[in-house]
Amino acid sequence: MAESFDALVIGGGAAGLMCAIAAGRRGKRVLVVEHANRVGKKILMSGGGRCNFTNTGATPANYLSANPHYCKSALARYTPADFIAMVERHRIAYHEKELGQLFCDDSSKQIVRMLLDECADAGVRIETSCAIERVRHGDATFHLDTARGSFTASALVVACGGLSIPSMGASGFGYELARQFGHSVLPTRAGLVPLTLSGKHQERLADLAGVALPVEARCNGSAFRNFMLVTHRGISGPAILQISSYWNPGDDLRLDLLPGDDAYAWLQTQRTERAATELRNVLAERIPKRFAQRLCEHWFSSKPMRQYRDAELREMAALLADWPLVASGTEGYRTAEVTLGGVDTDELSSSTMQSKRVPGLYFIGEVVDVTGWLGGYNFQWAWASGHACGNAL
Numbered sequence: 001m002a003e004s005f006d007a008l009v010i011g012g013g014a015a016g017l018m019c020a021i022a023a024g025r026r027g028k029r030v031l032v033v034e035h036a037n038r039v040g041k042k043i044l045m046s047g048g049g050r051c052n053f054t055n056t057g058a059t060p061a062n063y064l065s066a067n068p069h070y071c072k073s074a075l076a077r078y079t080p081a082d083f084i085a086m087v088e089r090h091r092i093a094y095h096e097k098e099l100g101q102l103f104c105d106d107s108s109k110q111i112v113r114m115l116l117d118e119c120a121d122a123g124v125r126i127e128t129s130c131a132i133e134r135v136r137h138g139d140a141t142f143h144l145d146t147a148r149g150s151f152t153a154s155a156l157v158v159a160c161g162g163l164s165i166p167s168m169g170a171s172g173f174g175y176e177l178a179r180q181f182g183h184s185v186l187p188t189r190a191g192l193v194p195l196t197l198s199g200k201h202q203e204r205l206a207d208l209a210g211v212a213l214p215v216e217a218r219c220n221g222s223a224f225r226n227f228m229l230v231t232h233r234g235i236s237g238p239a240i241l242q243i244s245s246y247w248n249p250g251d252d253l254r255l256d257l258l259p260g261d262d263a264y265a266w267l268q269t270q271r272t273e274r275a276a277t278e279l280r281n282v283l284a285e286r287i288p289k290r291f292a293q294r295l296c297e298h299w300f301s302s303k304p305m306r307q308y309r310d311a312e313l314r315e316m317a318a319l320l321a322d323w324p325l326v327a328s329g330t331e332g333y334r335t336a337e338v339t340l341g342g343v344d345t346d347e348l349s350s351s352t353m354q355s356k357r358v359p360g361l362y363f364i365g366e367v368v369d370v371t372g373w374l375g376g377y378n379f380q381w382a383w384a385s386g387h388a389c390g391n392a393l
């Protein structure tokens, strides 16, 4: 005999747990089915173990989607202030790191604990290590056959997340289910991910792995000013992770190595004020020394500043302000924080997250084609979409 619930939630991650809490609070009998041995694994590893659980400045402009309007309704109805209120109710200490990013002072375990306590209060049942064998639909009822028995409900919420970090339980199951029920899935790719370099950039930069510098990274009309980190295989750091979500193979990627400055005016000033100093030493005051030296070995020739003609300064300034880098690819899902693309929002209701094709079927969180920037935006989408769905079940 299958056990009956009001709603079955597949995936005990950020979105699934929030959805279950909202529905449970409204008296719904909810079962969360999680195939990993514990819920919230990505929450645990997020934010370097301190979970960047929201961003106080989150707006729809911080999300990528084929339909940029889709996320608006849910984000407006469950705001960062709503999640902060829950965090404060549970007396979890937190701080703002930069740019509205809120982190736990202590550990991301506190966020998982909070969600589990809220689930318990709301009467939500959670089954972990529960592999799903089959999902069926008939007579307006969803049937789940799992390693821990069979369950039925009139509502099924797909909250399986994306493909990033398979070792943490990520699977393509949400996309498979979407297709099983006739939904379109937009092409997926790794986002918020380090980029790999090849050819001369790789050869010239690889041994600088570990060097970090502020840059403005630009691609396809988007720009992010933050740190870049050189890695053994390419480049990473917040500026690169952000721009990686806007980059497709073959796209032009540019770096401003003197962000916020007029490179030509700066070089002219250096020529006037430090005429006898060599370029490599001048640059080393703005850019990490090893990186500056490498630029002078391969891209510029270093000589005392007074020896540069205006045209040479202009050429160098152009390169410093708009350095073209040819990325060969990304590090892929193994290290990506998110998956871009996913279940097409055109076939979902933006207020309830319900399928327009199959009544009672819902998609929330990362499995949907809504992807946030780095900095707490992805969890805010998970909370907001989970909350919208939980209140509609």
Ligand SMILES: Cc1cc2nc3c(=O)[nH]c(=O)nc-3n(C[C@H](O)[C@H](O)[C@H](O)COP(=O)(O)OP(=O)(O)OC[C@H]3O[C@@H](n4cnc5c(N)ncnc54)[C@H](O)[C@@H]3O)c2cc1C
Residues within 6 Å of the ligand: 010, 011, 012, 013, 014, 015, 016, 033, 034, 035, 036, 039, 040, 041, 042, 043, 045, 046, 047, 048, 051, 052, 053, 054, 130, 131, 132, 159, 160, 161, 162, 164, 165, 168, 169, 170, 171, 172, 173, 174, 336, 337, 338, 364, 365, 366, 367, 375, 376, 377, 378, 379, 380, 382
């Ligand atoms: C290393 C890392 C750090 C991150 N740090 C941050 C951060 O600090 N701030 C931020 O906003 N975002 C961060 N993110 C992104 C954030 O974790 C995700 O956007 C968010 O977890 C998505 O929530 P979700 O509930 O949709 O998916 P998930 O949290 O991935 O949850 C999906 C759940 O479904 C389960 N599942 C999958 N397949 C099945 C199946 N077949 N049957 C049953 N269960 C299944 C998974 O095991 C998982 O528990 C980070 C991501 C990574 C990888």
